[in-house]
Amino acid sequence: MSGSLRQVWDYLAEDLWEPLSSYSAKEAEAPPDFYSDLFAAADDFLSPGPTAAEFEEARNDPEYARQRFLALKGDDFNSESALVRFLEEAHDVITGCELAGYAEYYRRLVRDLLRK
Numbered sequence: 001m002s003g004s005l006r007q008v009w010d011y012l013a014e015d016l017w018e019p020l021s022s023y024s025a026k027e028a029e030a031p032p033d034f035y036s037d038l039f040a041a042a043d044d045f046l047s048p049g050p051t052a053a054e055f056e057e058a059r060n061d062p063e064y065a066r067q068r069f070l071a072l073k074g075d076d077f078n079s080e081s082a083l084v085r086f087l088e089e090a091h092d093v094i095t096g097c098e099l100a101g102y103a104e105y106y107r108r109l110v111r112d113l114l115r116k
Helices: 007-021 034-045 052-058 062-070 080-094 103-116
Strands: none
Touching: 007 034, 007 080, 007 103, 034 052, 034 062, 034 080, 052 062, 052 080, 080 103
16 A cells, blocks of 8 residues: 555555554453544544534444445545544544553554554
């Protein structure tokens, strides 16, 4: 994988988001509203952003949020720097889940992506 993050966004579903959504440790697993939280975090970095109705549906329907989030394209982000800021925000979302090893797993997956 080479180039800007916007160009390789499509690979992030398989290499980052899906592994995070299926995370499971001894006594914890990824929250069911994982994609709802990511979609909400992405809102400030998208152009155009989701409508109020889309945003509300994503907050209340995890499967809709998953579909909507995974349908995003790299060009949906305002800029390359907006996408980087979103990845930082995603780290905050994951850290906020307070699952043992979850934030470290995210950092490892991102590091592996950047090396790829």
